[in-house]
Amino acid sequence: MSEGFSFRVTHRDGGARAGELQTPHGLVRTPAFAPVGTRGAVKAVTHRDLLGLGAEMILTNAYHLHLRPGAALVARAGGLHRFIGWDRPILTDSGGYQVFSLRDRRTIDEDGVSFRSHLDGRLQRLTPESATDIQVQLGADIAMVFDECTSYPVSEDQARDSMERTVRWAHRGRERFLAIAGDPCALDGEVTNPGQAQFGIVQGSVYGRLREQSARDTVALGFEGIAIGGLSVGEPVEVMYDVVAATTVMLPDDRVRYLMGTGMPDDLVECVARGVDLFDCVLPTRNARNGQLFTRAGPLSIKQARFAEDPRPPDPDCGCYTCRRFSRAYLRYLFVAGEMMAGTLNTLHNIHFYLDTMRRMREAVVVGSFETFRQRFHETFSRHRRPPLDIF
Amino acid sequence: MSEGFSFRVTHRDGGARAGELQTPHGLVRTPAFAPVGTRGAVKAVTHRDLLGLGAEMILTNAYHLHLRPGAALVARAGGLHRFIGWDRPILTDSGGYQVFSLRDRRTIDEDGVSFRSHLDGRLQRLTPESATDIQVQLGADIAMVFDECTSYPVSEDQARDSMERTVRWAHRGRERFLAIAGDPCALDGEVTNPGQAQFGIVQGSVYGRLREQSARDTVALGFEGIAIGGLSVGEPVEVMYDVVAATTVMLPDDRVRYLMGTGMPDDLVECVARGVDLFDCVLPTRNARNGQLFTRAGPLSIKQARFAEDPRPPDPDCGCYTCRRFSRAYLRYLFVAGEMMAGTLNTLHNIHFYLDTMRRMREAVVVGSFETFRQRFHETFSRHRRPPLDIF
Numbered sequence: 001m002s003e004g005f006s007f008r009v010t011h012r013d014g015g016a017r018a019g020e021l022q023t024p025h026g027l028v029r030t031p032a033f034a035p036v037g038t039r040g041a042v043k044a045v046t047h048r049d050l051l052g053l054g055a056e057m058i059l060t061n062a063y064h065l066h067l068r069p070g071a072a073l074v075a076r077a078g079g080l081h082r083f084i085g086w087d088r089p090i091l092t093d094s095g096g097y098q099v100f101s102l103r104d105r106r107t108i109d110e111d112g113v114s115f116r117s118h119l120d121g122r123l124q125r126l127t128p129e130s131a132t133d134i135q136v137q138l139g140a141d142i143a144m145v146f147d148e149c150t151s152y153p154v155s156e157d158q159a160r161d162s163m164e165r166t167v168r169w170a171h172r173g174r175e176r177f178l179a180i181a182g183d184p185c186a187l188d189g190e191v192t193n194p195g196q197a198q199f200g201i202v203q204g205s206v207y208g209r210l211r212e213q214s215a216r217d218t219v220a221l222g223f224e225g226i227a228i229g230g231l232s233v234g235e236p237v238e239v240m241y242d243v244v245a246a247t248t249v250m251l252p253d254d255r256v257r258y259l260m261g262t263g264m265p266d267d268l269v270e271c272v273a274r275g276v277d278l279f280d281c282v283l284p285t286r287n288a289r290n291g292q293l294f295t296r297a298g299p300l301s302i303k304q305a306r307f308a309e310d311p312r313p314p315d316p317d318c319g320c321y322t323c324r325r326f327s328r329a330y331l332r333y334l335f336v337a338g339e340m341m342a343g344t345l346n347t348l349h350n351i352h353f354y355l356d357t358m359r360r361m362r363e364a365v366v367v368g369s370f371e372t373f374r375q376r377f378h379e380t381f382s383r384h385r386r387p388p389l390d391i392f
Numbered sequence: 393m394s395e396g397f398s399f400r401v402t403h404r405d406g407g408a409r410a411g412e413l414q415t416p417h418g419l420v421r422t423p424a425f426a427p428v429g430t431r432g433a434v435k436a437v438t439h440r441d442l443l444g445l446g447a448e449m450i451l452t453n454a455y456h457l458h459l460r461p462g463a464a465l466v467a468r469a470g471g472l473h474r475f476i477g478w479d480r481p482i483l484t485d486s487g488g489y490q491v492f493s494l495r496d497r498r499t500i501d502e503d504g505v506s507f508r509s510h511l512d513g514r515l516q517r518l519t520p521e522s523a524t525d526i527q528v529q530l531g532a533d534i535a536m537v538f539d540e541c542t543s544y545p546v547s548e549d550q551a552r553d554s555m556e557r558t559v560r561w562a563h564r565g566r567e568r569f570l571a572i573a574g575d576p577c578a579l580d581g582e583v584t585n586p587g588q589a590q591f592g593i594v595q596g597s598v599y600g601r602l603r604e605q606s607a608r609d610t611v612a613l614g615f616e617g618i619a620i621g622g623l624s625v626g627e628p629v630e631v632m633y634d635v636v637a638a639t640t641v642m643l644p645d646d647r648v649r650y651l652m653g654t655g656m657p658d659d660l661v662e663c664v665a666r667g668v669d670l671f672d673c674v675l676p677t678r679n680a681r682n683g684q685l686f687t688r689a690g691p692l693s694i695k696q697a698r699f700a701e702d703p704r705p706p707d708p709d710c711g712c713y714t715c716r717r718f719s720r721a722y723l724r725y726l727f728v729a730g731e732m733m734a735g736t737l738n739t740l741h742n743i744h745f746y747l748d749t750m751r752r753m754r755e756a757v758v759v760g761s762f763e764t765f766r767q768r769f770h771e772t773f774s775r776h777r778r779p780p781l782d783i784f
Contacts, residue, residue: 039729043733044732046733077703077719083721083722321438325439329465330432333432339433340732343732344736345438
């Protein structure tokens, strides 16, 4: 497996990197952000909208797709790319995060996790091996190893137990992946993407020693890429930034680094500064459907009454379809009226903002002006205050 | 008013006509179908999607837009085209149909209708004059006169009373429209589209004599176009076809003929055959969101289990984005999973099917092969039986 998969860093600027992630379904230029299409569709926008916005990869969720429509069905349809009609790179999350979110509906043992389906309550089981098998059948370009996502806050002892289990599971998940790579008949099902790569996940909560041990042990397993998991789960952002910085320095320079489930636009900037190459997050899409638009000035809540007759676009400097074509007044009206188009237009804008921010960062790294970009970004973007709209 | 508005029949084939409807916001080639964007947005698709599909006009609803965000607000924003960001032709329904649908929440008197808003229960009033004022402020290219939509079934006496009131109201609505055209200061608000035209509406239920009287009296008022109202309200399709045929022959040849709120694809074909030029209907969009796709073979219910692993597009002969890119299996999955994308992809297909059917009819009229088109259409399209999928 993992033929046709490669990563190389092409430029550096301080801790920030620009790179090229080659997959069986095409190139992803890093730093990159993958919009989240949990169930095989990014909510409120079509694939062609995503292509138009310049999305080079999407994320889907193996847990959700396994429960419905089923990995075997997807494999029979020729794999995930073919089933969902998206022929660019795809990453499947293993479902570990989702399963551990079920709290009252799951029990963990050394072998794996038993849980009740959120769809029909039926008992399900995931192990490092079965999570691998499911993802091999789905055939995304990147499969994630099955991990235990440590909650926050957690004691160091608990974090160690959890992290060490994740390492043991990573070992089993990797073995399974390599076994199938060596002999596709090892899989009870179809290998739909022989070029699939598998990423390991560093855990260890906020404890530096645990992150170090996890990074060392995970890297040793030879994954094609390394993810940083267990962050954006409630810890202060400064803590998150510190853990990211402390983790990336322990990762091999030639492997792509993926920060899972993060974050706000300023988080992306800070984590690129700390050496992260790849991100995913539901924020731009979910918040769009809740009426929050990301702008250069910070988040803007379109439902506010003060926008009722505001003829300006959400972000006058933005080149997206929504901003070129529609006013805050219309977008507010659509949101208040509950029109589907509110979700679509807001999502188009937010994904554009995220992808555009990534492209600007990449360009800044390439030309060696990342620090200037970073400062300017923070000068206008504020997540905490009411956005200083007068900058427009 | 109505400068820049004109209609001419360019071709005829039997009773069918092809024509050009010129409006202040561009040309509509007839026979034409206007997708319904009741509240200023066609559900599940963007304006640019509609343009891509070749939509030349959309319909919005003055009643809904008056309740929210308000006609005055829209006028202050520069009118409906500007407010919603759609710069092609727009038609506003007066809201008569909606008000009369409220049944228990409205009372009719000779002067107008009082009703409780479906949004907040507040008492509202619409008269032929105020419905005109609202639409002049909205500034669509075509405003509809305020009528009473007769329900079905109804006695001839009741139908006569209702139709005669509609004629009296049409007189008042037209007077008001012409008064504002003569002196924009007559309007307490802004005239946002000086080129707006106003259409009258023929009522009379299924009674030929009443339709005849209504057509004569309505035409006499000098409207720029004439609509046929009070159909598709529960009567058998054959009755609808007969009423349409009996009505169109009484209408002046040089006025555009608009059949309101109709219908199924085969209805469009039969009514074009009977001389109708313009249609609107929620069926392609609403049914799309409910999982019904229109195909050459007839409606297809995408939620059916038999499509779970069907790799074919909904209609293999269709050139729309949905059919070129996605399988029945994926569309069924999206629908069952409740993904927003189901609504969008189904809507794209259905609007394409409707607009494409209109284009084919137009072309057939132009080249004189409408009767052949009509026969071939009915040979494959069936609304009643399970669609004969083996034609694919």
